[in-house]
Amino acid sequence: MDTATHITMGVAVGGLATIDPAVQQDPALFQAVLIGAIVGSHAPDFDTLFKLKDNATYIRHHRGTSHSPIAVLLWSFLVSGAIYLFYHDVSYLHLWLWVLFAVFLHVFVDIFNAYGTQALKPFVNNWIAFGFISTFDPLIFILYVAGILAWLLGADPRYTFGIVFFIVFLYYIKRYLDKREIVKLMTEHFDDVEKVITQPTIRHNIWRLAIITKHHLYVARSENGHIEIKDEFERKPLPDTxxxxxxxxxxxxxxxxxxxxxxxxxxxxxxxxxxxxxxxxxxxxxxxxxxxxxxxxxxxxxxxxxxxxxxxxxxxxxxxxxxxx
Structure with a gap:
């Protein structure tokens, strides 16, 4: 996800945290959790600093180790620990658990776009990229912003963000079904499909596709269910020269x-x-x-x-x- 969506999602997590009686009853804990959720929901992307060195380092490491299970725990302790220095009278356990949830949610939602993450590193070094949610999805962003505005206008954050997250969950299912239909069309069109890589765009009816078959690579575009092959290349292994x-x-x-x-x-x-x-x-x-x-x-x-x-x-x-x- 993009930075703006991660941050608004962090605010949503902070609002949802009021379902926790300890957070609801302690204004100081609520403040700490809200700050922690916002920072924690963006913390794994602090690895963007790798870009200051060079593109190779950034490409190799962005969304890599920083999004691994070990890093999720480290981020949660670092963020909650830093906040606890200023809110040392609150329950650290409740603060840490909500920050952990915010950090985990960041990594979890990142696996659904085309860029993906190495979310299982070091156990599995492969990139996990399901490719059915755009890096910036206007609908998801609008839902979070709408929830925040409703909260500012006096709506109960427990119900507001409970509904928002439920709608987002249903939307993910819908987008997965969209992708599955596209993959099905490709496997029916080509007899020897090995993999279909999908890349959604901010327009819900348009997808970019890369199809790997036994002997060819195809680049295609899907619009309103119509598939158009844009390019075709012979699949050639790297020469041993x-x-x-x-x-x-x-x-x-x-x-x-x-x-x-x-x-x-x-x-x-x-x-x-x-x-x-x-x-x-x-x-x-x-x-x-x-x-x-x-x-x-x-x-x-x-x-x-x-x-x-x-x-x-x-x-x-x-x-x-x-x-x-």
């Missing part, structure tokens, strides 16, 4: 491959260097695939320069690779 093996040692390429479940590659050879480009097929927009990793090698297969990230024009990408020239 000196230049490819050299490229795979690059940190940017390693980060890209660890994160992307479906990509293709291009190799362009020039007089003085070779460029190898890895292209994620999930994020097609305006006939481009903006999420890439690019590495250039000299004649002796030494890495000259490389880049990974989201780039929406070829000119901007070439500027990222300017050290080559």
């Amino acid at each position: 000196t230049e490819m093996n050299a490229a795979l040692q690059d940190a940017n390429v390693k980060a890209f491959i660890s994160f992307s479940p479906v990509y293709r590659y291009e190799i362009d050879r020039y007089d003085d260097y070779t460029e190898i480009r890895f292209i994620d097929l999930r994020y097609r927009a305006k006939d481009r695939y903006p999420f890439v990793a690019v590495v250039t090698l000299d004649k002796f297969y030494n890495i000259i320069t490389s880049y990974t990230g989201w780039v929406y024009s070829e000119d901007k990408l070439q500027k990222k690779l300017e050290p080559l020239t």
